[in-house]
Amino acid sequence: MPEIARSEYLEELATLEASALGGLDLVNVALARTMEAVENQDVELAQVVIADDDRIDGRYLEVHQSLITLLATQSPVATDLRLISALLHVLKSIERMGDQCVNVCKVIPLTGNYAPVDPRMIELIVKMGGHTKTLITQAKRAFEERDVEMARDLVRRDDAVDALNRECFHLALEIGDDTDRREWAMTMLLAARAIERVGDNAVDIGEQVAFVVTGLFREFEDASHPS
Amino acid sequence: MLGAATKRSAAGEGEPMAADQPTGATSSEPVTKATRGAKTIEVRDVDLYYGDFHAVEGVTMTIAPNKVTALIGSSGCGKTTFLRSLNRMHELTPRARVEGHVSLDGEDVYAKGVDPVEVRRLIGMVFQQPNPFPTMSIYDNVAAGLNLNSSRVPKSRKDEVVERALRGAHLWEEVKDRLDKPGSSLSGGQQQRLCIARATAVEPEVLLMDEPCSALDPLATLAIEDLISELKNRYTIVIVTHNMQQAARASDVTAFFNLDATGKPGHLVEVGATDQMFTNPTEKQTEDYVSGRFG
Numbered sequence: 001m002p003e004i005a006r007s008e009y010l011e012e013l014a015t016l017e018a019s020a021l022g023g024l025d026l027v028n029v030a031l032a033r034t035m036e037a038v039e040n041q042d043v044e045l046a047q048v049v050i051a052d053d054d055r056i057d058g059r060y061l062e063v064h065q066s067l068i069t070l071l072a073t074q075s076p077v078a079t080d081l082r083l084i085s086a087l088l089h090v091l092k093s094i095e096r097m098g099d100q101c102v103n104v105c106k107v108i109p110l111t112g113n114y115a116p117v118d119p120r121m122i123e124l125i126v127k128m129g130g131h132t133k134t135l136i137t138q139a140k141r142a143f144e145e146r147d148v149e150m151a152r153d154l155v156r157r158d159d160a161v162d163a164l165n166r167e168c169f170h171l172a173l174e175i176g177d178d179t180d181r182r183e184w185a186m187t188m189l190l191a192a193r194a195i196e197r198v199g200d201n202a203v204d205i206g207e208q209v210a211f212v213v214t215g216l217f218r219e220f221e222d223a224s225h226p227s
Numbered sequence: 228m229l230g231a232a233t234k235r236s237a238a239g240e241g242e243p244m245a246a247d248q249p250t251g252a253t254s255s256e257p258v259t260k261a262t263r264g265a266k267t268i269e270v271r272d273v274d275l276y277y278g279d280f281h282a283v284e285g286v287t288m289t290i291a292p293n294k295v296t297a298l299i300g301s302s303g304c305g306k307t308t309f310l311r312s313l314n315r316m317h318e319l320t321p322r323a324r325v326e327g328h329v330s331l332d333g334e335d336v337y338a339k340g341v342d343p344v345e346v347r348r349l350i351g352m353v354f355q356q357p358n359p360f361p362t363m364s365i366y367d368n369v370a371a372g373l374n375l376n377s378s379r380v381p382k383s384r385k386d387e388v389v390e391r392a393l394r395g396a397h398l399w400e401e402v403k404d405r406l407d408k409p410g411s412s413l414s415g416g417q418q419q420r421l422c423i424a425r426a427t428a429v430e431p432e433v434l435l436m437d438e439p440c441s442a443l444d445p446l447a448t449l450a451i452e453d454l455i456s457e458l459k460n461r462y463t464i465v466i467v468t469h470n471m472q473q474a475a476r477a478s479d480v481t482a483f484f485n486l487d488a489t490g491k492p493g494h495l496v497e498v499g500a501t502d503q504m505f506t507n508p509t510e511k512q513t514e515d516y517v518s519g520r521f522g
Binding site: 006009075076077078079080081082214215216 | 475
């Protein structure tokens with residue numbers, strides 16, 4: 001059987017995969033800066049994250065367009081088609097993760113220069129950020145290695161992020177009667193919620209890993225009908 | 228249905244055929260009952276030979292009625308040979324023979340006494356190159372099968388059949404005012420639709436198509452594909468194609484044939500729903516072929 005490797009097409013697909021997954025590195029940088037900005041109430045660093053989101057959006061647009069071109073010109077099927085479909089989903093998740101970092105950074109100035117900070121809440125959010133960073137790294141590795149078990153393990157790790165988010169909520173309920181403190185706590189809950197969503201996006205990427213490998217799309221956990 | 232042979236078919240059947248022997252696992256009686264509609268083709272352990280050359284090995288599959296089944300595979304893997312065995316055209320090649328069992332709704336196509344001409348009427352064929360009879364008019368091209376199959380068909384009946392077949396092939400509106408013009412005066416796409424009309428005029432139950440669009444431009448190809456999609460409501464359709472996208476677009480079921488090396492017999496690697504075959508095939512060979520990794 002003569003071998004016709006379609007080498008250029010395959011190289012391009014591999015390059016686009018690397019470029020799409022490289023977006024997760026950009027998100028990790030944005031998340032680390034976001035956590036630093038939260039921890040230090042650093043408005044300037046928050047502005048940097050907001051401005052830098054253009055890089056993540058640019059990556060999304062560039063790779064998305066190239067994948068569409070590949071679909072139009074190369075008629076990919078089977079695993080290639082599933083990979084391209086998955087990458088389009090992954091790109092969307094990456095773009096949303098970047099936006100969630102922006103959402104967090106946008107609320108930092110709202111807390112004011114002399115915010116009535118509760119260090120316990122900050123600690124919880126920074127901890128969420130750390131866990132989420134690990135989730136993102138693991139999602140990227142699971143995709144690169146087509147490792148469904150590693151992808152499924154994201155659910156377990158994401159449960160820890162969800163638990164921290166609930167802790168933030170309970171802390172906000174008990175923050176006291178002072179209006180400024182309550183306002184600050186509500187604002188920080190928005191930040192915690194955004195980080196929690198970043199974790200969910202990492203799990204979504206894990207689901208795409210399973211789709212590429214098995215050809216079946218199943219949510220790892222049904223949020224509408226939890227068991 | 229599959230009438231007993233009363234005469235041998237026309238030219239090309241000079242060689243004695245192993246196919247005249249019931250070689251399959253089952254051997255049905257020649258059938259005489261007349262029923263209309265798409266039929267199921269059952270293929271069991273079919274081996275095909277050209278003399279000593281073993282061209283196709285051990286094919287077992289069911290071809291469902293009212294569905295388009297695409298046969299895909301690289302050149303030389305035996306898909307056309309297999310297609311031609313379904314209506315006993317394989318045996319027209321000198322020293323060609325068939326082993327195994329092919330049945331149409333349970334009736335053995337190769338049973339002793341079955342007339343191959345009748346088999347070919349019930350299982351019509353459309354070829355790669357549009358091949359209208361060049362000196363015959365459009366009308367006579369469509370009526371040719373009728374003339375061959377029954378000597379006395381009233382003109383009014385013939386008119387009716389020709390119009391119905393041309394309408395069914397989406398050609399009537401284009402040719403109704405020039406039915407007396409030669410078939411060869413039509414464009415390539417029109418000629419292929421004329422051939423489809425000719426094949427359907429004799430009311431077959433199965434249509435075999437051997438790369439029916441390979442000589443056509445993209446628009447004519449899409450017109451034929453639309454037609455195929457409509458024809459499957461009435462017929463069982465089997466199509467050989469090298470165009471992967473055509474198989475993906477136009478078929479419900481895809482069967483992938485391959486051969487291990489040049490000179491080895493082709494075999495059926497995998498058959499399944501087309502969407503499954505093109506998104507998540509079971510066999511790596513299929514994956515590699517449909518993805519263009521080899522071919």
